[in-house]
Amino acid sequence: MLSPASETTTESNSAQMAFPEPQYSLVIETLACPEPKYRGVLRHLLHQLCFQAGAGIPEVVTNLGDTDTEVFTREGEDAILPCGLGSPVNLKDEVFDWKKKQQEVFFYEKGKDYNHGKRGQDPHFWRRVHLLPGGLQAGNASVNLTSVTQADGGVYSCYFPRRKLTRWIRLTVVVEPRLRLEVVEAPPSSGSVRLSCFSRGGQQQPSGLEWQTPNGTVIPAEEAPPAASSDSDGCYSISQTVKVTEPGNYTCLARQQGVHPAVRGTIQVFVNWQSLTGDHEEVFWNGTNNALCVLSILSIMLSFGAKMYKCCAKKKNSKEGIV
Incomplete structure (x- = not known):
């Protein structure tokens, strides 16, 4: 017999780890495309190692296509799109521009951005893109994209015009079964x-x-x-x-x-029902036996009700002098 409600949850074995600001650049290259069963593990490890909120971002290069990094997130959750210079230099006086093809995602210039006075952001990303707390001081130009949908999937660019430097990030939105x-x-x-x-x-x-x-x-x-x-x-x-x-x-x-x-x-x-006779236990699982159990209870209740009715009728007749 089953509980009417079954629950579906998500298992995640990822450990939240805090890393100090990096003092070096980490370059990871894969010379050949890894087998599918290892590819997801590689992406997960890179994400956990390098792109924690508030930490400095070491440079990570993966040979997984035309992007520097690849990020997976579930539909409806937030996604951190990583970007940095590879060293913990303060970015408060920098200029950088996030785009998805021709869509303006996020623009920052010396303390001003789309959330603080700047105009021109694509309506699709309005109030959904934010810098990470304390990230600029640590050389982190990563942004947090909230409430991700399928439409958010694709390739993003993080461009530093003064340095002529572009980072590419592919966001894959996972639709769970x-x-x-x-x-x-x-x-x-x-x-x-x-x-x-x-x-x-x-x-x-x-x-x-x-x-x-x-x-x-x-x-x-x-x-x-x-x-x-x-x-x-x-x-x-x-x-x-x-x-x-x-x-x-x-x-x-x-x-x-x-x-x-x-x-x-x-x-x-x-x-849901057991019949115990000595060491023998008979287990009933299906609805037929449930029905038999319910019918037995109803039969007992009807029999008890009939006896009560006869008893009450007899007392009433005695008071009225009816023999």
């Missing part, structure tokens, strides 16, 4: 149920689904899951079914290629 968890089979008195996890909606190729027990142990699938399929909108779907024999909270994790965090859904399986 939605999970549907349900019981697909619950034979009466079998002491087991089959749970199904169906994932749909992610626009990144899924790397698979994984069921876990309440203590985190991976549950092997009964059969090899079918390959993920995509619809006309480019959204992927995949499903997996497992058999469980114990009550508790079971978790399904959906992972996407190139995206480090996983989407997880939890469903509760519990014993």
Whole structure:
């Protein structure tokens, strides 16, 4: 039997780390495009290492295309677009311009920007782009883009006109899949149920689904899951079914290629009625036995009500002198 409500959350193993202002430039080059299973890990490590809010930004060059850095964020969350000179020089008297193709994203000139007197910002980015607190003093021209949507995805440029220097940043907005968890089979008195996890909606190729027990142990699938399929909108779907024999909270994790965090859904399986005879425990999982239980209770209530009615009628007749 299931809890009517199952919850879907996001698992993130990223640790928030604070780094001192760098005293050197860090250059990371990949001579060949890494395998897909390692590419997402590389991007995640670069993001965690180099682009923490308020810290100085070391120069990071990755051979992942025509951009200096690549940033992943989930739709609806904020994204930090990294930019810096590679050294902790004070940028308060600098001039730099953020653009997305021909769209004006953010412009800064000696203490003034689009949030403080400057005009010309594209309406799409109005009140959504901010400098990081204390960033300029640390040589950090990074900006925080709030409430990211699919329309925000693409390549951004951070240009320093006085230095003739441009940084390129690619923002990828991740659309998370939605999970549907349900019981697909619950034979009466079998002491087991089959749970199904169906994932749909992610626009990144899924790397698979994984069921876990309440203590985190991976549950092997009964059969090899079918390959993920995509619809006309480019959204992927995949499903997996497992058999469980114990009550508790079971978790399904959906992972996407190139995206480090996983989407997880939890469903509760519990014993809703038991018949104990000696050492034997008979577990009823399906709705038929629930109905029998309810009918039995109703029968008892009706029988009790009939007896009460007869008793009251007898007392009333006695008071009126009716034999």
